[in-house]
Amino acid sequence: MQKFIKFILKYKEYVIFVALVVMSFSLISIGDMNKIGGFRTGVIGTIGWLQRMFSWIPNPAALKSENSTLRELNFRLSADVTKMRHSLVENQKLRDLLKLRETSDNEAVVADIVGRSTVEMRNYLILNKGKNEGIKNGMSVRTDAGLVGMVIIASDNYSLVEMITNKNVKIAAKIQRNGINGVLVWEGGEYLIMKNIPESFDVKAGDFVLTSNFSTKYMKDIPIGTVIKVEREQGSLFFKLIVKPSASFATLEQLFVMINLPSPEKLQLLDEMEKKLKINKR
């Protein structure tokens, strides 16, 4: 026994070391923090309180890192906000289109614009729907806001739309308030012009302009625009109305192609009338 005690005393550093290492491993193997939960909770509280006490000391390295992280986050959020704004606008447009589709008596095909071309004051759009969706030449094209143009060529999957902002286009139109008829033309710029309205007629700025029942090209009662100015033509007895189109041509994305064509009988009658007039002239 004495020998053992002597041995222990001789190598006490090693014995203590081994004992403490064993104790350390035992504590590590326990692992579960909850076993000293109450005490540790107090320690956590105290450390938290101390950290809050010293939180006023600036930490340049941490601030730099935080700054960098926040910038990155800001960039991502900014991109997200842009996306969300875009989605919001798109959502509103689609809702408007849907509302129009629900309220419209006429059948329509929704098409996306896939191309746009301008040739010497003639504006055209290419849509991603064609004959396969029932689109034919002569069909009116509009947005929820108003008239855009007319299909002039339709292939199986695409169609070409002649916009109303075209120097060759003449639109039979009427003032909604009193039914006064006239012809709308486009002479460049952002407005349409309605000419040959007699001075005696009651027209004023703010009047709403629709396609006329007399139109052989466009469906009747499609909104075209609003009169913003009434001008007196020099040396004549007629008014010239400046009409602001309802459709925003610069931001077009989706359009409605109105499936209904003007009545074939009506077109036939007009054709016959033109033929007779030509014969009479001869």
Next chain:
Amino acid sequence: MKLIFEESSLKNRLSIRLVFLSMIALGLTIVHVVLLDLISVAGITPDLLLILCVWIAFSEGQTVGIFAGFVIGILLDVASLDVIGVNALSKTVAAFFAGFFFKKGLESRRAGFGFLIVLFMCSIIHNLIYFLFYVKFSEISILPFFFKYGIAMSIYTTVFGVFILFFGLSKKYS
């Protein structure tokens, strides 16, 4: 009678020293947990309590050093919300190693540069044992790990050990 009185005086002095060291340990633990982030460089911080352990083992002897390493390690484990025993183990081993450089009657050596060399070696041993519990070697390459957590942290700790050196020198010349 005189012998008994001298022995009692020595015990008192040792007790006072232990109380003093305990207070330093407690203070350094608080600094370590609360303020050490302020001096971190690329995520590397000096281990102030390891410096204290090595200093105790270097100046008081291996037995006191081992005990100090264990107790300080437990204190740090509790305060830093670490797994209980990890710091205790690594600091006990480091203090055990540092204790080999204690020579009775040559206490003036504690103020020398030898202390820094011992501190650096102890720090490497300490860091390797400590991080052995946290790092999966299959997921990292050993060489960068050794340089970052073995060498870089040890160098940073050794740099802070210079303060102990100055303290020892001032004590020596006072």
